[in-house]
Amino acid sequence: MLPVDKVIGKVYPIFGIALIAMAAGLLVVLLSGSYAIPELTTLHNFQLNPDKLPIIPTLFITIACGAISGFHATQSPLMARCITNEKKCRSVFYGSMISESVIALIWAAIAMAFFHGPTGLGEQLAEHGGNAAWAVDVISHTTLGKVGAVLALLGVVAAPITSGDTAFRGARLIVADIFKIDQRPILKRFAVCIPLFVVGYGITLINFDIVWRYFAWANQTLAAVVLWAIYIWLARKKRNCWVALIPALAMTFIVTCFVFVSPQFFGIENKILAFALAALSTVALGYLANRRVDPAIVISNKSESN
Secondary structure (H helix, E strand, O other), rough: OOOHHHHHOOOHHHHHHHHHHHHHHHHHHHHHHOOOOOOOOOOOOOOOOOOOOOHHHHHHHHOOOOOOOHHHHHHHHHOOOOOOOOHHHHHHHHHHHHHHHHHHHHHHHHHHOOOOOOHHHHHHHHHHOOOOOHHHHHHHHHHHHHHHHHHHHHHHHHHHHHHHHHHHHEEEEHHHHHHHOOOOHHHHHHHHHHHHHHHHHHHHHHOOHHHHHHHHHHHHHHHHHHHHHHHHHHOOOOOHHHHHHHHHHHHHHHHHHHHHHOOOOOOOHHHHHHHHHHHHHHHHHHHHHOOOOOHHHHHHHHHHHH
């Protein structure tokens, strides 16, 4: 309900500082303590059920949030409203991406070191229903004590809350833009917010594991769409489009591969067939996206439809 600058611009930095402080503390523990970080020198799949969860595409779907995230892409307009100078965009957006990836690497290292390797980590998570929050709580308490508990509360527990906040806020602004609903009057904000909250409550009645699996895939799919949009824009401007084209192709293959491999969708057991279908789908989608590069084609298509 509140404007972006009232919450995100003033409160969220506290959570960001907590995340960075916790990661820095864990890094000190790793480097100065008795923990040994496992050296992973192969592409061996350490999942307890590797046939069910193949590295491709499961790994890339799993690390969606910290690597290539469609959800983060949708939130960039909100963050841009909190920036006073356009020159700060590089440090804010690029800097936050690098910071989050470093934090993710530190957590991956401490998690494997704490539970004596990836196999031990997988077994412990399996015993606790795959609850990553449990692992975060145990590691924070054991390595950083009471300070770690407070940082875990601020940096980790608050993360889903802030994600929900920005998701609802982004949805409100999108709906308002589509239907041209002025968001300055408080009653018109309620007119958009209340239906969204009803939908949100309905989602909470569904098994969260199921929701999260589809969200992870949808997140990466949205990222692929955004990358294709960036590629088309760069190509039309005759600028370096490879920076967007390569990851767009890679992520398109990943999300289409997930559709063919995952039991949530087609669940094809023949991996070679699934990968082949994903490759063909990627080529087809790439061809369609490339047709949008030439504005003349777009104008011609619009004229024919008219």
